[in-house]
Amino acid sequence: MNNILKTGMCALALGLYGAAPLYAASATASCEQTHSVLYAGAASQAIMKIKVTVTETSQILKGMSFSMAGTTTVSDIAKARIFYSGSTPYFSPNAEQLNRRAIPILNTISKGAKTFQFEGSQALSPGDNYFWLCVDINPLRVRGLNKVDASCTGVALLEDSNVAVTNPSPEGFAQVYPYQFRVVPYYRSTNLMRWNPDQLTPQHFKSFTDLIYFNVGCDAQGNLTGQDNAQFLAGLDKLKQLRGTAGSKIILGVAHCDAGLTAFTGNAEKRRQFAYQLVSFAKEKGFDGIDIDWEYPDNTNEWYNFCLLLGEVRSAMGASGMSLSAAINPYYLAPTSEMMDLLDFVNLMSYDRAGQHSTYPDMLTDIEAIRRKSIPDCKIVVGLPFYTNETRSNRNWDAQKGYSNVIQLYPNIAPGTDLCTIDGQEHYFNGMTTIKKKCTYVKNQKLGGVMIWCYDGDLPLTHPKSLARAMFSLIKQQPVR
Known part of the structure; x- marks a missing residue:
């Protein structure tokens, strides 16, 4: 996403819920931009892929947080959700086979002016697990070419164990089709x-x-x-x-x-x-x-x-x-x-x-x-x-x-x-x-x-x-x- 790495890393250093940054050695996370085109009025549009790699069994994801500081107008975002697609590295909420389908997980527990925080419980499989930050774009008064830009400021496992996130603010941004x-x-x-x-x-x-x-x-x-x-x-x-x-x-x-x-x-x-x-x-x-x-x-x-x-x-x-x-x-x-x-x-x-x-x-x-x-x-x-x-x-x-x-x-x-x-x-x-x-x-x-x-x-x-x-x-x- 766009030039907010410093903001994302500061939030990450504080921990997802304000705790000390106890990093989980058994898991790592990395971020990539996905779709660059967003449509006014459309739902569940992916803007970031978060890969959580697990080296041990019995790991549980309990939350993620994001800064939207690079977004032109945060009111353009009608809703934000996290989807999970298991080991499938592409985003499809409509795949006919369940093992390839991205499903919504976690709940938004707070939504500030430019922050989103999610919590819940999602079992992770050994290896790569793929999550997607998705947004619904407000159909009213949204301007074409407005940017929607996110930085992942925290990924937490059960028992307050934070995951080290590489590239939390990937280059680029999504843009409303004009x-x-x-x-x-x-x-x-x-x-x-x-x-x-x-x-x-x-x-x-x-x-x-x-x-x-x-x-x-x-x-x-x-x-x-x-x-x-x-x-x-x-x-x-x-x-x-x-x-x-x-x-x-x-x-x-x-x-x-x-x-x-x-x-x-x-x-x-x-x-x-x-x-x-x-x-x-x-x-x-x-x-x-x-x-x-x-x-x-x-x-x-x-x-x-x-x-x-x-x-x-x-x-x-x-x-x-x-x-x-x-x-x-x-x-x-x-x-x-x-x-x-x-x-x-x-x-x-x-x-x-x-x-x-x-x-x-x-x-x-x-x-x-x-x-x-x-x-x-x-x-x-x-x-x-x-x-x-x-x-x-x-x-x-x-x-x-x-x-x-x-x-x-x-x-x-x-x-x-x-x-x-x-x-x-x-x-x-x-x-x-x-x-x-x-x-x-x-x-x-x-x-x-x-x-x-x-x-x-x-x-x-x-x-x-x-x-x-x-x-x-x-x-x-x-x-x-």
Whole structure:
């Protein structure tokens, strides 16, 4: 957390309850920052991981205390709780299996202006035990970009034995997400630099919140690939220049890595290796987040390995402040609830179904499917297609066309039309009316926002039939109110 190590150590020296600092030689504790993004109105958002390592049996945790001195406005915190996940080193209060589920423990016995103290009784297992400081953020009057910052000032075992805490005030802090909704376009380096190099303008960056830039990948041994591609790196420089001082984030896209991810994610060392390479590259190049588009984990074991990978990436991010997201297909094979808990937001690929591939009713079905995974509405970012698909059963996937191609063929097409004929085949797409209808639902339901695949398929923003223009009339980069 942030520059309050001295405060934390003074409180620790006094002991959790004011007693002399009798340290337990049989246990140690260390702290790490976890999620960097907080949402107004959301509950049980983890901001610190506390690892208590026990070398003897029959140890009982009786309390923890924290200073919130680095928090911008302590009234932003509606509630603070401690969760316990046993030997599981990632935070999931919704895991289906109890041994992987983080459960609330301890009780808040005092809450000062900038302190939280918890007490209770929790049996500890030999080895590493993981605890999580979680906060509920007040939905009223909270300001975007406010900081929530904590320092662990004490960990106590039964019989007044305090535990020595290393790194009680970890670097970094969590921050309240500043916008009402996310607007998240995917953009490909080939289109940015070669196929459609003049589409993006600085004006776009004033309306969307996060641009996911494709792509890097991985091999079967857990090595990052594509990071040295000259066109990709030149495109990143171009994006930063176009963004200027706008508030948009540029997120690194890990794309279409089914073979590699399936091969190595079952191996703990290779997961750590890939996470380290990925996060190191993202930090070096100044990305604001990482998005992983597997396409697709095919069974429960692969989903679980994906959870473990996300946990490693989250840990490697540390205090970088980067977001972590993933693209999810809600109708192919639903992700596990615990995977949802690891992400700052989820990009819902509500398209590419059979027939009319992305209808409004199908979007509603997809949203309800992901809601059943216990992910809060504020993290659900709904995918909008800016392209066509054939409606026939033996669809030719290579026949997809960008929305701009539809308008070139049918310049006078009505805004409410979602069907057209291209090369003798019927194609379905989302016209302006459907895009607005979907955005209206997202806005009224206060979901997390909208994602676009793929933004480079649109017309220029100045064109009256631009889908982005229709979308921005309802959802854009608007500050939290």
